Amino acid sequence: MASLLDSKDNPIRILIVDDSAVIRRTIRHALIAHSDLEVVGTANDGAAAVAFVQHTKPDVMILDVEMPIMDGITALKEIRKSDWSLPIIMFSSLTKVGSQSTLTALTEGASDYVGKPDNTSDMQEFLTVLEQTLIPKIRALCPDKGLNTGLAVRKLARNNTKDVLKPRTAPDLSVAPHPVPSSPAKLFDNNPIEAVCIGVSTGGPAALVTVFSQWTEPLKVPVFIVQHMPAQFTELLAKKLTSISGMPVKEAVHGEVAIAGQAYLAPGGHHMTVKDIGGRIATHLNQDPPENFCRPAVDVLFRSAARAYGSRLLGVVLTGMGSDGMLGAQHIIQAKGQVIAQDEATSLIWGMPGAVVRAGLAQKILPLDEIHTEISLMVSRKRSLA
Numbered sequence: 379m380a381s382l383l384d385s386k387d388n389p390i391r392i393l394i395v396d397d398s399a400v401i402r403r404t405i406r407h408a409l410i411a412h413s414d415l416e417v418v419g420t421a422n423d424g425a426a427a428v429a430f431v432q433h434t435k436p437d438v439m440i441l442d443v444e445m446p447i448m449d450g451i452t453a454l455k456e457i458r459k460s461d462w463s464l465p466i467i468m469f470s471s472l473t474k475v476g477s478q479s480t481l482t483a484l485t486e487g488a489s490d491y492v493g494k495p496d497n498t499s500d501m502q503e504f505l506t507v508l509e510q511t512l513i514p515k516i517r518a519l520c521p522d523k524g525l526n527t528g529l530a531v532r533k534l535a536r537n538n539t540k541d542v543l544k545p546r547t548a549p550d551l552s553v554a555p556h557p558v559p560s561s562p563a564k565l566f567d568n569n570p571i572e573a574v575c576i577g578v579s580t581g582g583p584a585a586l587v588t589v590f591s592q593w594t595e596p597l598k599v600p601v602f603i604v605q606h607m608p609a610q611f612t613e614l615l616a617k618k619l620t621s622i623s624g625m626p627v628k629e630a631v632h633g634e635v636a637i638a639g640q641a642y643l644a645p646g647g648h649h650m651t652v653k654d655i656g657g658r659i660a661t662h663l664n665q666d667p668p669e670n671f672c673r674p675a676v677d678v679l680f681r682s683a684a685r686a687y688g689s690r691l692l693g694v695v696l697t698g699m700g701s702d703g704m705l706g707a708q709h710i711i712q713a714k715g716q717v718i719a720q721d722e723a724t725s726l727i728w729g730m731p732g733a734v735v736r737a738g739l740a741q742k743i744l745p746l747d748e749i750h751t752e753i754s755l756m757v758s759r760k761r762s763l764a
Contacts, residue, residue, distance in 0.1 A: 389416040390516060390524040393436040395427040395453070396420075396469070397445040401494075404501070405440065405469075408508040414524030415516065422446075424453025431457060431464065437520050440512070441488070443470040443479045451483055458487040465489040465519035465726075469512065471496075477610040484583035485618055489726055490515050518580070518699050518727060569714060571757045572690035573599050573636075573652075573659070575683045577676030577706070579606040579698025581726025583615060585746055586696075590623035592750040596639030597625060597757050600659070602652060602683060604676045606698065609646035616643045630661040644674035651682035659686055670702040676730070680706025684713040691715035692756055694749065695740075697725040701733035711739050718742045718752060 392409060394417060396402050402420045409415045418436050421427040425448040427441065439457075443450040454466060468483045468491040470476050480491045492512045495503045517524055574597065578585055582605045605615065612629055619627040619641070630642040630650050636659045644650035648663040662682075669675040676695070680703060683691050693710040695703045697720055707717045719731035719740035724747070734740050744752055 388523050389414050390520045391416050391418045391437045392516065393418060393427065393430060393439045394420045395422075395424065395439060395445070395450070396442040397422050398442075401442075404504060405508060405512075408505060409513070409516075412513065415513070424448030424450055424456075427453050428456045431461065435461075435464065437465070437523055438516050439464060439466045440469050440516075441466055441483075443468060443476065443483065451479060451486065454483055454486055454488055462487065467492060467512070467515055467519070470494060478614055481583065481611055481614045481618065485587045485615075487584050489519055490580050521727075569689040569716070571599060571692045571716065573683060573687045574601045574692045574694065574753060574757065575679055575710075576601065576603045576694045576696065577680065577698070577703040577730065578604070578696035579672075579700065579702065579727075579730060581697035582606070583618075585720070585726075586615070586619060587622060588746050589696075589750045589753075590619045590625055590627070590641075593754070594624040597754065599638050599757055600636040601625065601641035602630075602636075602650065602661070602679055603627070603641060603643045604650060604674045604679045605643065606672050606674070606702070607646050612643055612646045619643075630663060632663040633660055635660050644679065647673060649674050649678040651678060652686045653682065654686045670700055672700075672702055676703035677706040681709045684709035684715060687713075687715070689714035692753065693717045694719075694753065695731045695734045696720045696746070696749075697727055698730035699727045700729050703730050704733040704737055704739065707734050707739040708737070716741055716756065718744060718749065720749065721745050 392415060394402050394405050406417045406420065409417055418434065419430050421430055423445045427439065431439070441450045441454065450468065457464065457466070466488050468480050468488045470480050471494050484491060492507065492515060495507055497503065586605065605612065607615065616627045616629050625641055627641040627643055629645045636642060636652065642661055645663065647665065649666055651662045652659050653662055665673065669677050680693055691710055691713065693707055693715060695707065710717055717734065717739050719734045721743050722728040722732060724745045725731055735743055742752065
């Protein structure tokens with residue numbers, strides 16, 4: 379019978395791509411110290427990485443951005459021409475220039491990113507980043523390998539579903555939701571939609587590009603977005619989405635009145651809520667403690683939007699790690715609003731949408747390339763019924 383001990387027999391196979399021999403060696407030594415991780419190759423430029431994956435496909439690639447011969451962005455694009463399933467983690471500087479490059483990589487199909495320490499010569503800081511950030515992300519992107527191997531692990535996950543779906547911070551009893559329904563939520567077809575809230579995390583930039591690039595004109599309602607990202611990325615993401623969509627996107631500003639045809643992205647490091655003030659909905663920002671280890675958090679936005687819009691709200695949960703958005707979706711359903719979740723097949727990580735689906739809160743479960751159409755139809759159809 380399979381067990382946790384099987385991780386040695388089914389390790390996560392990793393390719394390290396960086397032009398610095400010191401960094402490649404440091405990453406390798408950190409990874410192989412874990413029995414569930416195996417380094418199957420290293421490369422010092424993007425061209426070598428592309429050639430490697432053509433004959434030996436790893437389970438995960440760690441990819442630098444700035445390299446000679448072929449940079450990481452170009453290598454990513456080349457790999458994605460034929461392979462969208464290989465998890466690729468960008469490992470690069472989070473300076474202003476580095477942030478722009480990393481965001482470009484994320485919107486071109488990179489699975490996730492980890493920021494290199496500013497001082498890569500500080501070995502203790504570097505190792506801390508590897509152990510606390512990079513390695514957990516590697517494991518999360520390979521749910522059937524390494525420490526995740528075996529029927530015992532999957533059985534344990536099934537038996538502890540209630541624990542998995544619990545909030546990771548102390549609940550606010552003033553907004554505590556009712557018990558989770560055991561069957562899919564009822565679809566309230568006669569409710570006009572006056573706002574859309576989108577929650578997304580790992581794999582989010584590429585998913586948002588897919589959705590927003592299909593809108594050639596603004597929706598007739600405001601859209602509020604929480605993407606788990608640090609501050610230096612969210613402004614860049616808003617600009618990127620605006621550049622490829624007929625629906626303009628901006629970072630939310632505290633106290634700004636929301637208008638139809640505009641999308642508002644929560645700034646990194648700030649929770650975003652919406653409040654009805656004298657009949658007008660305005661965005662509010664705060665730096666309250668993280669929820670689900672996140673700030674901004676989807677649950678925070680969804681709760682506030684359910685109070686402000688009630689049955690006129692559509693919540694959408696896209697790809698992402700963890701369960702952020704599940705408790706917020708409960709509030710939307712309790713207010714007789716609508717909830718859509720991305721399906722497992724098209725999610726990079728079916729954590730957040732999966733939590734919503736398992737809790738019986740998703741009225742529709744759709745592949746990513748159908749979500750923009752469904753949002754448009756629900757907004758236009760239900761407004762016509764108002």
